[in-house]
Amino acid sequence: MSRLPFKLRWSVPNFYTRKALNSESITLTVRRIGIVPSKRGFGFMLLMILLVLIAFVYNNNLAYLLTFLLASVFFITILHTYNSLAGLVLKDGQCKNVFLGEAAGFDIHIHNPTAVERFNLQIQLEKTENFTLAAHSKIAITLYKIAQKRGWQTIGKVTISTSYPLGLFYAWSPIRFDSKALVYPKPATIEIPFPETPLADAEQGVNQKKGADDFYGLQEYQAGDSIKHIHWKAFAKGQGLYSKQYSGANNATEVWLHYDYAAGHDTEQRLSQLCRWVIDAERADIRYGLVLPNLKIMPDRGSAHYRQCLEALALL
Amino acid sequence: MNSPHFKKILIFLLSSIGLIVAPHIANIPIALFGFFSLVLGWRFVAVWRPQYLPRSRVLLFLTLLALTLLLSQHKHLLGRDAGTNLFILALGLKLLEIKTERDIYLVTYLAFIVAASLFLYQQSLFMAAYILAVCCVLFATLVAINSIEIQTRVALKTATLIILQAIPIAVVIFILFPRVEAPRWMIFEEKNKAKIGLSDSMEPGSISDLGTSEELVFRVKFTGAMPPLKQRYWRGPVLAHTDGKRWSQFNTQLFKGLALTKPSYTGTAYQYTLLMEAQEKNWVFGLDMPEQFSAPLALTGYYQLVTQENSKKRAEYKITSYPQYNTGELTQVEYQDATQLPREPSDKIKQFVTQLHGFDSKPEEFIAQLLTHFRKEDFHYTLTPPLMEENPIESFLFTTKRGFCSHYASAFVYLMRVAHIPARVVTGYQGGEFNGVGNFLEVRQANAHAWAEVWIENQGWMRVDPTAAVAPERIEQQLNLDLLELGGEIRFDPNMINQQQNWLKQMNQLWNSADYQWQRWVVNYDSDNQANFLSTFGIHDFKAMMKWLMILVALITILLSAFLLRKKQKSIAPVLRLYQRFCAKLKPAGLIRTNREGAHDFAQRAKIALPEQADAIEQITADFIQLQYGRVSSREDFVRFAKAVAKFKLTVHR
Numbered sequence: 001m002s003r004l005p006f007k008l009r010w011s012v013p014n015f016y017t018r019k020a021l022n023s024e025s026i027t028l029t030v031r032r033i034g035i036v037p038s039k040r041g042f043g044f045m046l047l048m049i050l051l052v053l054i055a056f057v058y059n060n061n062l063a064y065l066l067t068f069l070l071a072s073v074f075f076i077t078i079l080h081t082y083n084s085l086a087g088l089v090l091k092d093g094q095c096k097n098v099f100l101g102e103a104a105g106f107d108i109h110i111h112n113p114t115a116v117e118r119f120n121l122q123i124q125l126e127k128t129e130n131f132t133l134a135a136h137s138k139i140a141i142t143l144y145k146i147a148q149k150r151g152w153q154t155i156g157k158v159t160i161s162t163s164y165p166l167g168l169f170y171a172w173s174p175i176r177f178d179s180k181a182l183v184y185p186k187p188a189t190i191e192i193p194f195p196e197t198p199l200a201d202a203e204q205g206v207n208q209k210k211g212a213d214d215f216y217g218l219q220e221y222q223a224g225d226s227i228k229h230i231h232w233k234a235f236a237k238g239q240g241l242y243s244k245q246y247s248g249a250n251n252a253t254e255v256w257l258h259y260d261y262a263a264g265h266d267t268e269q270r271l272s273q274l275c276r277w278v279i280d281a282e283r284a285d286i287r288y289g290l291v292l293p294n295l296k297i298m299p300d301r302g303s304a305h306y307r308q309c310l311e312a313l314a315l316l
Numbered sequence: 317m318n319s320p321h322f323k324k325i326l327i328f329l330l331s332s333i334g335l336i337v338a339p340h341i342a343n344i345p346i347a348l349f350g351f352f353s354l355v356l357g358w359r360f361v362a363v364w365r366p367q368y369l370p371r372s373r374v375l376l377f378l379t380l381l382a383l384t385l386l387l388s389q390h391k392h393l394l395g396r397d398a399g400t401n402l403f404i405l406a407l408g409l410k411l412l413e414i415k416t417e418r419d420i421y422l423v424t425y426l427a428f429i430v431a432a433s434l435f436l437y438q439q440s441l442f443m444a445a446y447i448l449a450v451c452c453v454l455f456a457t458l459v460a461i462n463s464i465e466i467q468t469r470v471a472l473k474t475a476t477l478i479i480l481q482a483i484p485i486a487v488v489i490f491i492l493f494p495r496v497e498a499p500r501w502m503i504f505e506e507k508n509k510a511k512i513g514l515s516d517s518m519e520p521g522s523i524s525d526l527g528t529s530e531e532l533v534f535r536v537k538f539t540g541a542m543p544p545l546k547q548r549y550w551r552g553p554v555l556a557h558t559d560g561k562r563w564s565q566f567n568t569q570l571f572k573g574l575a576l577t578k579p580s581y582t583g584t585a586y587q588y589t590l591l592m593e594a595q596e597k598n599w600v601f602g603l604d605m606p607e608q609f610s611a612p613l614a615l616t617g618y619y620q621l622v623t624q625e626n627s628k629k630r631a632e633y634k635i636t637s638y639p640q641y642n643t644g645e646l647t648q649v650e651y652q653d654a655t656q657l658p659r660e661p662s663d664k665i666k667q668f669v670t671q672l673h674g675f676d677s678k679p680e681e682f683i684a685q686l687l688t689h690f691r692k693e694d695f696h697y698t699l700t701p702p703l704m705e706e707n708p709i710e711s712f713l714f715t716t717k718r719g720f721c722s723h724y725a726s727a728f729v730y731l732m733r734v735a736h737i738p739a740r741v742v743t744g745y746q747g748g749e750f751n752g753v754g755n756f757l758e759v760r761q762a763n764a765h766a767w768a769e770v771w772i773e774n775q776g777w778m779r780v781d782p783t784a785a786v787a788p789e790r791i792e793q794q795l796n797l798d799l800l801e802l803g804g805e806i807r808f809d810p811n812m813i814n815q816q817q818n819w820l821k822q823m824n825q826l827w828n829s830a831d832y833q834w835q836r837w838v839v840n841y842d843s844d845n846q847a848n849f850l851s852t853f854g855i856h857d858f859k860a861m862m863k864w865l866m867i868l869v870a871l872i873t874i875l876l877s878a879f880l881l882r883k884k885q886k887s888i889a890p891v892l893r894l895y896q897r898f899c900a901k902l903k904p905a906g907l908i909r910t911n912r913e914g915a916h917d918f919a920q921r922a923k924i925a926l927p928e929q930a931d932a933i934e935q936i937t938a939d940f941i942q943l944q945y946g947r948v949s950s951r952e953d954f955v956r957f958a959k960a961v962a963k964f965k966l967t968v969h970r
Contacts, residue, residue, distance in 0.1 A: 040421050047425045051432050059497060061841050062435035062444055068489040072482035079877050119463040132464050134951035136890060165474050167462045
């Protein structure tokens with residue numbers, strides 16, 4: 001009896017800030033659901049006033065009865081609207097990391113453990129999704145939010161709402177989930193060759209250095225080839241531009257992506273450039289290392305390395 | 317906006333609007349009804365052929381046409397009829413212009429107003445049930461708009477459920493909402509309305525076909541005994557003035573003023589409640605002769621009850637009457653009224669009166685002679701008498717000898733006056749059908765009657781009914797005139813009475829009884845009735861009414877929400893409950909799930925212990941994990957799981 005909806009809270013001080021505890025599911029109860037009359041509901045009130053006036057002027061008891069019936073329907077619609085939201089269980093799910101400017105997708109699991117079928121539910125993050133939920137069923141919905149800032153992007157406030165059955169009332173529940181997506185810098189659009197960093201010479205490991213010295217042939221110059229490897233003598237003889245190729249197929253090229261060598265007049269632009277290099281390098285299957293002001297990642301390749309680099313860029 | 321979804325909503329909406337406006341066919345001008353039907357039909361076609369919808373210019377033309385139609389029917393736009401027509405036309409025009417969801421709501425709200433306007437014309441139980449049903453469809457339209465996938469059955473069911481749940485609170489508000497009469501200036505009177513009923517004059521010779529109507533005039537509930545049939549004369553207007561053809565009321569002080577002398581009453585007193593239907597005139601038909609009556613009623617100099625309040629709504633009166641009375645001496649005005657003749661009677665009439673000793677015997681004897689004459693001679697009672705335009709009384713007495721109550725009463729009174737006996741015609745109702753179910757008497761238009769009243773020395777005004785002499789069954793037996801062939805004459809046939817005692821008649825009485833209670837307790841529930849009814853519960857003032865309104869509404873809300881929530885909590889974790897049942901079924905086999913053991917591990921153990929049922933265990937466990945921990949599951953999954961658990965049975969071979 002302590003959960004009766006006539007005690008519906010219209011404004012609870014911490015109504016908006018209620019948070020889900022980490023990885024805990026949220027059940028929609030009286031404390032989480034707010035109900036207000038919708039615009040149509042206010043129109044319905046006007047209708048009732050008009051009808052009661054007609055009944056009064058003509059002293060007509062059946063017109064009174066009709067008016068009171070409508071008023072009663074209006075009143076108990078509060079219960080029904082509440083009931084079409086109450087009892088749902090929401091839980092946050094996975095979210096994928098994205099690049100800045102892309103839409104981050106957050107999974108929300110909605111479970112209807114009750115025997116009440118839900119005919120019209122809306123869930124809103126940036127866009128509103130409509131869905132139905134049969135009794136004793138679950139659904140997973142991915143909500144998207146455009147990533148505006150590099151770093152951690154929290155899902156923020158998700159609003160689940162309904163105006164079923166009559167559209168006269170609007171019941172909603174704002175929920176804050178903890179799930180967050182990592183936003184990588186936006187990759188630069190301009191293609192700039194990988195930097196020729198002094199660091200690459202100085203810091204290359206002994207083994208690698210040795211391997212890199214084993215010259216085994218020439219190849220026509222391609223964009224992105226290290227300037228250092230150009231066969232200048234041949235170029236001087238007018239034989240065209242050739243790159244010196246060193247032995248060890250895996251270690252054919254190795255780049256250091258250095259923060260200081262990335263073009264750009266602020267941090268974001270530099271990170272953006274570095275991000276582009278990381279993507280290009282991974283795509284070109286080149287070993288790459290990353291040097292940031294506070295962090296250095298040794299050259300490697302593969303998706304785990306790729307993600308490690310991007311995460312480092314995102315969180316700088 | 318032309319999606320199948322929207323189409324479905326439109327069909328819902330248009331059907332309910334058709335249902336709402338249909339009963340108005342009897343109330344609004346045929347031109348307007350035709351216009352509305354046309355527009356509705358047009359909109360129906362446009363559901364499938366949206367290209368036929370009118371453009372704004374055509375719509376403007378239609379609006380102007382509608383306004384012209386409206387103004388041609390009504391001089392102003394206030395009042396019941398004009399207001400109703402206005403709303404119906406607005407509804408029709410708005411139908412052609414449904415573009416958004418907002419428009420659908422507007423149309424639905426207009427439809428509710430039109431539904432309320434129906435009650436201004438008819439307040440029967442049937443109409444109320446009809447409107448309630450249509451309201452279900454209207455609300456179902458709203459449910460449909462608010463559903464993502466429209467299921468007609470679900471929408472109707474939801475709407476009906478909401479309405480049923482809304483009824484208790486509606487009834488509580490109905491009982492406790494204070495009734496205040498609207499100030500006079502707010503009531504728009506309709507002047508040019510003609511209603512069937514008793515009129516303030518009669519012209520028997522010019523009527524060749526007396527229509528009978530089963531329309532209810534009033535109902536009577538007796539507190540004690542009921543008077544016998546031959547005393548059930550319900551007194552109405554007294555027609556004392558005649559021009560030879562037409563009989564009408566004298567517009568004298570007797571009519572305007574109140575009763576001059578109160579009669580002295582003897583014999584049995586009858587106490588009853590009279591429930592008058594809405595009337596054009598302010599006449600109240602009391603049992604002859606009313607003695608006690610309360611406030612709005614007054615007795616005229618013709619001993620006719622009139623109400624001083626608005627008679628165009630139902631009203632209830634408590635009256636006491638005595639069938640035996642003596643009105644005492646005749647005043648000068650009364651005498652003049654009751655002996656008035658348009659001109660010197662013809663020789664034929666004088667000769668006839670002389671023949672019956674009208675001039676040379678006592679009045680009582682002359683009356684007896686005349687009644688015998690009616691009975692013995694070839695006089696007939698018929699509802700379709702021949703026309704008697706010239707000299708109606710002479711033609712009736714000497715030539716046609718056929719007529720109904722008005723002919724007999726007027727001829728009788730005329731002859732009395734020729735013999736210098738004060739006499740006058742009294743109109744009203746006679747008899748009434750007894751409703752055994754509701755224990756009350758129903759008096760209908762078909763019971764309309766006219767009789768004579770003669771003043772006799774020492775006895776005062778005395779009722780004489782010449783029709784009774786000709787057709788006693790008209791008075792002493794309850795003849796249902798509807799059952800008679802209107803063309804034929806009334807012949808008394810005992811079988812006919814028996815035929816009426818069939819189940820159909822009983823059903824009819826049951827319905828009439830329900831209708832009576834409906835009229836009495838719902839339609840007629842005005843401020844007086846409310847005060848009376850509530851005071852039996854100790855509620856006397858506005859404050860107490862509001863207090864009880866709050867308490868009862870809160871109480872119903874608590875019960876209702878407890879009911880709605882209980883249903884929900886019971887099924888809070890059916891998946892887990894089913895799984896526990898499954899575990900309990902495994903218990904006899906010695907398989908007990910420990911607290912720490914996951915469903916999967918438990919299933920492994922169970923499969924080893926019960927290899928024959930490994931498949932079932934596997935399936936149930938997989939479904940359980942899917943339903944309980946999975947991301948997505950449907951209703952079908954749940955049903956399959958529930959069925960599997962129910963079917964699962966331990967089969968241990970040892």
